[in-house]
Amino acid sequence: MDPNNPNSEKSLSRRRFFKNASIGAAAIAGVPLLTNACADQVKEISSLEHFFHEGDVLLFQGDSITDAGREKTKELPNEAKSFGVGYAQAIATRLLSDLPEKKLSIYNRGISGNKVFQLAERWQKDCLDLKPDVLSILIGVNDYWHTRNKNYEGTPEVYEMDFRTLLDQTKTTFPDLKLIICEPFILAETRAVDESWLEAFKPYQEAAAKIAQEFNAIWVPFQSAFTKATELAPATYWTADGVHPSMAGAGLMAKTWLESI
Amino acid sequence: MDPNNPNSEKSLSRRRFFKNASIGAAAIAGVPLLTNACADQVKEISSLEHFFHEGDVLLFQGDSITDAGREKTKELPNEAKSFGVGYAQAIATRLLSDLPEKKLSIYNRGISGNKVFQLAERWQKDCLDLKPDVLSILIGVNDYWHTRNKNYEGTPEVYEMDFRTLLDQTKTTFPDLKLIICEPFILAETRAVDESWLEAFKPYQEAAAKIAQEFNAIWVPFQSAFTKATELAPATYWTADGVHPSMAGAGLMAKTWLESI
Numbered sequence: 001m002d003p004n005n006p007n008s009e010k011s012l013s014r015r016r017f018f019k020n021a022s023i024g025a026a027a028i029a030g031v032p033l034l035t036n037a038c039a040d041q042v043k044e045i046s047s048l049e050h051f052f053h054e055g056d057v058l059l060f061q062g063d064s065i066t067d068a069g070r071e072k073t074k075e076l077p078n079e080a081k082s083f084g085v086g087y088a089q090a091i092a093t094r095l096l097s098d099l100p101e102k103k104l105s106i107y108n109r110g111i112s113g114n115k116v117f118q119l120a121e122r123w124q125k126d127c128l129d130l131k132p133d134v135l136s137i138l139i140g141v142n143d144y145w146h147t148r149n150k151n152y153e154g155t156p157e158v159y160e161m162d163f164r165t166l167l168d169q170t171k172t173t174f175p176d177l178k179l180i181i182c183e184p185f186i187l188a189e190t191r192a193v194d195e196s197w198l199e200a201f202k203p204y205q206e207a208a209a210k211i212a213q214e215f216n217a218i219w220v221p222f223q224s225a226f227t228k229a230t231e232l233a234p235a236t237y238w239t240a241d242g243v244h245p246s247m248a249g250a251g252l253m254a255k256t257w258l259e260s261i
Numbered sequence: 262m263d264p265n266n267p268n269s270e271k272s273l274s275r276r277r278f279f280k281n282a283s284i285g286a287a288a289i290a291g292v293p294l295l296t297n298a299c300a301d302q303v304k305e306i307s308s309l310e311h312f313f314h315e316g317d318v319l320l321f322q323g324d325s326i327t328d329a330g331r332e333k334t335k336e337l338p339n340e341a342k343s344f345g346v347g348y349a350q351a352i353a354t355r356l357l358s359d360l361p362e363k364k365l366s367i368y369n370r371g372i373s374g375n376k377v378f379q380l381a382e383r384w385q386k387d388c389l390d391l392k393p394d395v396l397s398i399l400i401g402v403n404d405y406w407h408t409r410n411k412n413y414e415g416t417p418e419v420y421e422m423d424f425r426t427l428l429d430q431t432k433t434t435f436p437d438l439k440l441i442i443c444e445p446f447i448l449a450e451t452r453a454v455d456e457s458w459l460e461a462f463k464p465y466q467e468a469a470a471k472i473a474q475e476f477n478a479i480w481v482p483f484q485s486a487f488t489k490a491t492e493l494a495p496a497t498y499w500t501a502d503g504v505h506p507s508m509a510g511a512g513l514m515a516k517t518w519l520e521s522i
Binding site for chain 2: 092233
């Protein structure tokens, strides 16, 4: 019996047990939150263990949200200073402590201000040379933002085309690469973002979703996570300027990312 | 029925359910890890919600392990740069994202190289002025380390006495303060620490534990967490020099801290 096979007998009985446990739990008033958290945690640990293989290289790519003030002199894997203080660091911290036996090498190569075509310009050095097994990309907010202040003339179509070209090249080089595409997000009623962004930004989000589907990538729905979070605390609690997450926002992103895989 | 009372009917039936679920689960071969994780997660969310009150101020105090390269110009609460890249940041990220409705203010005021008497020297500004509701302290490794390189002449007795005086003063000022005392830890077979540290450092760890008991503080058993973790990966995976945690080590500390409260 292969323990890595999700359809093995052990896996099936495990899933059956948790399914039954959930049904039993739901019958008890007052515990749905805990039960859901419990089921989520079980699913999360189980999928993380299956998702990563020993020695995997995981690379985070993107703009300032990924960069998060990382030190760029050394750019070491698994090194806190090379990660800055954003969601990539929160995720790496969790993965490295929860999965020590996987011996993961995790890199952050996000660079502030990047649009998708700027990823392409540094892709050999900052992606292909690292030979990633898993690649997580969050890109798109600057592709729109920089058109608002007239520093860029791109469109959602250009964004989509550039993104597709980048991933075509990447998948040609590494056919077995696991792709994680993160939804670019914004929150209005914040320092930099107002309602006028929402409709204009949606085509970029749709393009990212379309690309994720085309490349059979894991999709991380950051926008809905942030929108839902505003039911619990104001938008500025999660991101002061509507683009860059606070610590709370980075934690929310880490949770959403981990749940998505 | 008071939902905050852990002995309320709802709480009791909740706990009874999870106890039964755990027993049921343990009977199924192959799932103990998931079951324990599940039970731990349930306990953790439940206790975190009870432990913190709306508007609580949480302060992290200590030496370089707490400092973790934080930016000291602004020293803001809930601000990633003011937290550095260590366990305090990992914990704050989790708490701020998981408990948005608590409106916590979380500070990091650890300073590299500090021994317990040096906390005392800056205690008014870096603790009392912040009016903490919850205070987490990790201090002690320099109280021993600096005696090895002849930069300090303290003893475990001096450490214990200084620690007690500091906490006496703090509890006199804030009788309702919740105290969290973290066990100072080391790992041998690393860059800075060898076997000769272990026996000599133990009296400092015992003094910290004694102080925790005297002040009815929550005790965070970092040493056993790190020692246990070396069964899964070498000591240097968790801390390169035996004193300062890696990202994996910081994640382990965050998990241990959160489970302890």
